[in-house]
Amino acid sequence: MGPYRIEDLEGKERGLRVGCETHDEWREFEPGRRAVAFYCPDCSLEVEVRLHDDLDWRDWGERC
Template structure:
């Protein structure tokens, strides 16, 4: 299972979640801060919470 989570460029950015193994994808509206994506082929649900502010200390950033 391989999932991709991204935020498209632009002001009104939502969340795009895609299952790369089965080519299923869904785009969520910018107002949705917590979303769930289900891939029917994998049988797995992924839940994502979007935070606008960076809550991690500088030492923990990738």
């Protein structure tokens, strides 16, 4: 299994590139997507990447 790599793409509106380095499987995702799923058929695993704005972050240990 993997290692998996997540990269920012170059350009004004940057998308994401997600891939499995071991099996040289890569997929590029368009800008503006907040969640993407990448599947490597050789590993038989799906990796889900979610993007969060640092201003939206909160401590999940905090209770209301």
